[in-house]
Amino acid sequence: xxxxxxxxxxxxxxxxxxxxxxxxxxxxxxxxxxxxxxxxxxxxxxxxxxxxxxxxxxxxxxxxxxxxxxxxxxxxxxxxxxxxxxxxxxxxxxxxxxxxxxxxxxxxxxxxxxxxxxxx
Amino acid sequence: xxxxxxxxxxxxxxxxxxxxxxxxxxxxxxxxxxxxxxxxxxxxxxxxxxxxxxxxxxxxxxxxxxxxxxxxxxxxxxxxxxxxxxxxxxxxxxxxxxxxxxxxxxxxxxxxxxxxxxxxxxxxxxxxxxxxxxxxxxxxxxxxxxxxxxxxxxxxxxxxxxxxxxxxxxxxxxxxxxxxxxxxxxxxxxxxxxxxxxxxxxxxxxxxxxxxxxxxxxxxxxxxxxxxxxxxxxxxxxxxxxxxxxxxxxxxxxxxxxxxxxxxxxxxxxxxxxxxxxxxxxxxxxxxxxxxxxxxxxxxxxxxxxxxxxxxxxxxxxxxxxxxxxxxxxxxxxxxxxxxxxxxxxxxxxxxxxx
Numbered sequence: 001x002x003x004x005x006x007x008x009x010x011x012x013x014x015x016x017x018x019x020x021x022x023x024x025x026x027x028x029x030x031x032x033x034x035x036x037x038x039x040x041x042x043x044x045x046x047x048x049x050x051x052x053x054x055x056x057x058x059x060x061x062x063x064x065x066x067x068x069x070x071x072x073x074x075x076x077x078x079x080x081x082x083x084x085x086x087x088x089x090x091x092x093x094x095x096x097x098x099x100x101x102x103x104x105x106x107x108x109x110x111x112x113x114x115x116x117x118x119x120x
Numbered sequence: 121x122x123x124x125x126x127x128x129x130x131x132x133x134x135x136x137x138x139x140x141x142x143x144x145x146x147x148x149x150x151x152x153x154x155x156x157x158x159x160x161x162x163x164x165x166x167x168x169x170x171x172x173x174x175x176x177x178x179x180x181x182x183x184x185x186x187x188x189x190x191x192x193x194x195x196x197x198x199x200x201x202x203x204x205x206x207x208x209x210x211x212x213x214x215x216x217x218x219x220x221x222x223x224x225x226x227x228x229x230x231x232x233x234x235x236x237x238x239x240x241x242x243x244x245x246x247x248x249x250x251x252x253x254x255x256x257x258x259x260x261x262x263x264x265x266x267x268x269x270x271x272x273x274x275x276x277x278x279x280x281x282x283x284x285x286x287x288x289x290x291x292x293x294x295x296x297x298x299x300x301x302x303x304x305x306x307x308x309x310x311x312x313x314x315x316x317x318x319x320x321x322x323x324x325x326x327x328x329x330x331x332x333x334x335x336x337x338x339x340x341x342x343x344x345x346x347x348x349x350x351x352x353x354x355x356x357x358x359x360x361x362x363x364x365x366x367x368x369x370x371x372x373x374x375x376x377x378x379x380x381x382x383x384x385x386x387x388x389x390x391x392x393x394x395x396x397x398x399x400x401x402x403x404x405x406x407x408x409x410x411x412x413x414x415x416x417x418x419x420x421x422x423x424x425x426x427x428x429x430x431x432x433x434x435x436x437x438x439x440x441x442x443x444x445x446x447x448x449x450x451x452x453x454x455x456x457x458x459x460x461x462x463x464x465x466x467x468x469x470x471x472x473x474x475x
Contacts (some may be wrong), residue, residue: 054252085363115351115352116353118331119336119356
């Protein structure tokens with residue numbers, strides 16, 4: 001092993017150790033679906049369980065579909081159907097909004113800060 | 121023709137290569153995430169392994185916390201100095217060089233640690249034994265080119281391994297047979313972790329992880345053992361460098377793992393690892409890895425080795441019998457790995473699935 005190899009190895013070791021314990025604040029795949037109508041929480045569901053739910057909005061009904069970890073609106077009693085045309089959502093922080101029905105569908109992730117450590 | 125090869129160094133290089141992308145990703149993600157107060161973390165090496173202390177208390181003076189962590193490092197260094205058997209001038213070294221000759225006065229601290237180790241010997245009928253020293257020295261897994269000792273060599277050393285022979289009275293100790301050696305390697309790292317945690321707590325810190333080579337001490341004020349989900353502990357996969365076997369959450373306590381992959385040599389296709397059965401002087405064949413969660417890191421350290429040597433049935437029985445102690449045992453099952461959990465970890469341990 002040359003000196004350059006050793007320096008490189010020392011750097012790699014230092015870089016490795018610096019990642020051993022890290023705080024995960026990363027939200028990726030969402031885990032929970034929240035439905036609010038006019039600012040009020042009406043419905044909460046696990047994103048991983050398939051479901052079809054009818055939500056009573058401010059001016060009509062919407063049908064919420066959860067399939068394979070993705071949420072979409074399949075039907076809605078509203079004039080523009082923007083919410084129905086919105087692509088299915090799966091990631092934390094994503095929204096589907098139906099303005100005429102004052103309905104907001106929001107995906108949230110694990111918001112707890114997790115501390116990690118490794119044994120073995 | 122002997123084909124003995126020392127693998128640990130190769131293994132580290134491989135591990136580092138595989139971890140690099142993860143480090144890079146972690147840095148990138150850390151840079152992207154909203155910044156609340158980041159934890160204060162310092163690393164060093166001691167006791168033949170890496171050491172890291174991370175303090176999560178927010179709102180304090182970071183420079184002051186770094187100063188406290190350095191004090192904790194000094195405490196770990198102090199424990200290493202008195203407990204190591206590699207130096208003849210350490211307390212344990214002096215006990216060993218006086219074996220078969222004379223009684224030695226030691227500090228009440230080391231006497232206490234030896235007594236604690238004897239309590240694990242008693243409860244396991246000698247599966248944990250700090251008089252394993254002559255065997256550890258013979259196998260010498262830390263050597264440049266470790267070799268497998270002959271049956272005869274091991275047979276000759278067996279009479280020297282027996283904690284019941286040690287004469288310990290107050291803080292005076294005598295190893296009656298020439299060649300006897302104490303080796304606190306199965307308990308000293310855990311003890312150093314506990315001392316570091318105590319020091320940081322005395323200084324008023326409330327949230328921390330101390331890591332000495334995978335011997336973990338986790339402290340979160342107001343939590344107890346497995347009752348909190350604040351810290352997630354990942355168990356390294358015993359056969360795949362870049363993966364975890366599974367994980368569980370801990371609030372406060374010690375976590376330690378004894379595995380056949382940590383220090384070993386391969387001779388004629390057989391893996392000889394560093395966890396030796398005091399009764400045979402040979403590596404224990406029935407187990408791959410044991411992780412123990414306990415109220416202190418000292419307990420976790422000693423009990424992971426104890427349960428490993430005791431094996432699946434007896435080891436798990438001991439873990440279940442002891443209050444506030446839980447464990448995960450990993451063993452070979454055909455071509456793959458099986459595992460068993462103590463009752464307290466049922467429903468809490470999450471098996472990692474490779475992507």
